[in-house]
Amino acid sequence: MCGIVGFTSNGHDPAAAKRTAQAMADLIRHRGPDGEGYYADTRAALGHRRLSIIDIDGGGQPMFNEDGALVVVFNGEIYNYRALRTRLQRLGHRFATDSDTEVLLHGYEAWGTALPRRLRGMFAFALWDRRTGTLFCARDLFGIKPLYYYQRGRQLLFASEIKALLAHPAFEKKLNEARLPDWLSMEYLPDSETLFAGVYELPPAHTLLWQDGRLTTARYAAPQFRPRPGSLRHYAGAIGDALADSAAAHRIADVPVGCFLSGGVDSSLVVRETARNQPAVQCFAVGYAEQAYSELPAARAAAAALGVPLHETTVTAADFFAANRAIQWYLDEPMPNPAEVPLYFLCRAARQHVKVVLSGEGADELFGGYPLYQQAVWAGRWQAVPRALRRALAGLLPGCGFLRRGALPRWQRAARANYVFETTQERDKYLLRSYGAPAPARRCKPYFDAVRHLDEPTAVQWVDMQTWLPRDILRKADRMSMAHGLELRVPFLDRRVLAVALALPRRLRCTGRRGKPALRAAAACRLPGRLAEAPKRGFPVPLADWLRQDETYARVRAKLTGPVAARFFDTAALCALLDAHRAGTTNAMTKIWAFYCFIEWYELYFEEKIPPVL
Structure with a gap:
């Protein structure tokens, strides 16, 4: 896990370009405190900050192929790199290191832009081909690792985090103010734009190609739900086998590996699979003095049942507010999800003991864990009622939100929009000017239009996997862990696990009353006691009480x-x-915290000298 930066231009001085790349990388040195490396010629410059995990002695970057024509910088881990290495060696490629990075170089030589489809892992990389003057970038299937880019004329800038772009003289820092209403409603922008004008996020499962001043992005994979018949028992076994295989792959490291443990079914399964091959794996949990919000009691019970040691961290109100300034800096864009704050402290505590942690992110999106999906089951059934009767009932009971939403098109009633505000009118009354912004659900309409053929809960799942998962869940996981030089891995977000999830019949993903039935059945076969039925808690925060x-x-x-x-x-x-x-x-609470976080973020990025003193 590392941080990458770079840029292209025509005819720059290599020495000056290398200094600029270093200045960019310095702003994300928290991502790679173990080392740095730079490359520059007259057309491109690449920079790298390294967090040493695999091949500690030989995996330095930028890395070159045999003749030096290809150079790559890479952030992430390729879990099938040994199998790919063997295949490439059979094709005649010679390896100089035992690093997964080198697989990208020889893989590109062998398969070209089709390379990302063969990779199992989390990654964002940039590969410069000196012979053709081509920059090729790619991001992993789920969007676990970030990559941003900015184009100005015939120059292209890229980086793992937006803040690195601030050090480049061609970058014009400007607020993308037109998108403020969208962000205020949803906590993030559900497309490739960011709150920095002109800065775009390369979407998950996409490649970027830059040549002769022309930029092209393309999707290299588009997973689709294709349910296949099968019993609960069959799929419970398939999930368990896939997760066990994924957990084994995610343990690959030359440094100590630990786990996060909340006491919920997802993290408990990850710990169990890790502990099978790494007994007494160190586990970490976070909570509060306010017992009603703390997950520490559940984590203690799970640790005792699984037989693993647990390190506990407690966050106070003073800690919470004091850390938010640094947190908004590390996030790049403001994020008013209070769960990022305890995660920040959890990552800080874990880094004192290990360099890599495994976590349970992604299980809810893949296997149907959110109450939102259960609500969609009922909404889907409600749509079978004749429209005239639905409208009549909605008119008789105007205060019933379920009936009111049931009269709306799917993209309006089912989108995870209006997360902060129920209506645009409520949102807009706090804004000084009118932006002419559409209802936030409108931004999600293209996603729902793409899956009209799916039943409602499955469509909501699919849209979450394109928006909520990479832009909220995985973004805060990456930033909060990398803020402390900690590599966070997510075994549920794996190609093999995804294949099982996409094949599940809807009734095994969620029902009107229960989430994740198949995953819980898999857990019942593997976890001790009642851990398989642990209720979903999210990341509760006593912020509402503190604000009073x-x-x-x-x-x-x-x-x-x-x-x-x-x-x-x-x-x-x-x-x-x-x-x-x-x-x-x-x-x-949610509304107040959104305003507070935006203001603090804006002060940092637009009112103060960069980098700030944190």
Whole structure:
């Protein structure tokens, strides 16, 4: 796991270009504290910050092929690199290292732009072909590892994190203000744009090709749900086998490996599979003094049942708010999901003991774990009722959200939009100006249009895998772990596990009353006690309670009435929202935290000298 940067231009000075690449890489040195390397010629420059995990002595980057015509920088891990290495050796390729990075060079020589389809792992890489003047980049199937790019004229800049672009003289830092309403509704932008004007995120399962000033992106894989008949017992076995195989692959490392453990079924399964081959694997959990929100009791019970040691971390309100400034810096774009804060502390604690952790992200999206999917089951059944009757009932009971949403098209009723605000009218009353932004669900319509043929809960799952998973779940997992030089691996997000998930009949992914039945059946065969039925908790945070305390209230109010708030928002409306929350007449935690995080992020990136003092 590392950080990569680079750029292309026509006729730059290699020495100066190398210095620029180093300045870019310095801004993401937290991703690779173990080493650095740079390459530059007259047309391109590449930089790399290394976190040494595999082939510690021989895996330095940038890495070259035998004749030096190809050079690559790479962030991630290729878990099938040994099998690919053997195949390439049979084709006549010679390897100089035992690093998975070298497989990318010889793989590109053998298979060209088809290379990413053969890779099993998490990755973002950039490969420069000096002979053809071609830059080829690719991102993994799920979007576990990030990659951003920025084009200005015939120059192309790229980096693992947006902040690295700030060090390049061609980069013009500007807020993509037109997308502020979308972000405010959804906590992220559901497409390739970012809150920095002109900066784009390469989507998951995509490649980027740059040659002669022309940029082309293409999708190299498009997984589809294709349910196949099978019993619960059959699929429970298939899931267990696939996860065991994936966990074994994800343990490949030349450094100590640990696990996150929340006490839920997903993390417990990952720990169990890891502990089978690594007894007494070190596990890590985070919680709060407020017991109602803390997952530490559940984590302790799971650790005891699995027979593994547990390291506990407790986060206070003071810790929470003090860390948010640094967290927004590491995130690149503001993210008001409070779960990122305990994750930040969990990663910091784990890094004191191990360099790699395995975690349970992705299980809910692949196997149907969110209540949203169960609601979609009922919504799908409701659509079978004649439309006239549905409209009539919605008119008789206008206060019933289920009936009201049931009268809407699927892309409106099912999208994970309006996450922060129920309506655009409610959102827009806090904005100082009108942006003419569409309803946030409209941004998700293209995704739902692409899967009209799927039943409703399956369509919602698919859309989540394209939007929510890479842009929220995996983004905060990558940034919070890399902030501490910790490699976080996600065994559920693996090609073989995905193949089983895509074949599951819908009834084995979710029902109207139960999530993840097949995964829980697999867990029942493998986990001790009642761990397989552990309820889904998410990442609960006592923020709503803290916002009602005097000290926290004053801190937040000062931010909501400051100069940045006054530039974008109706500060009187923000204060009224905060006061209503404090009085207990409403729970506006998510909305308040969204405004607070945006303001703090904007101060960091647009009001202060970069890099900030954290």
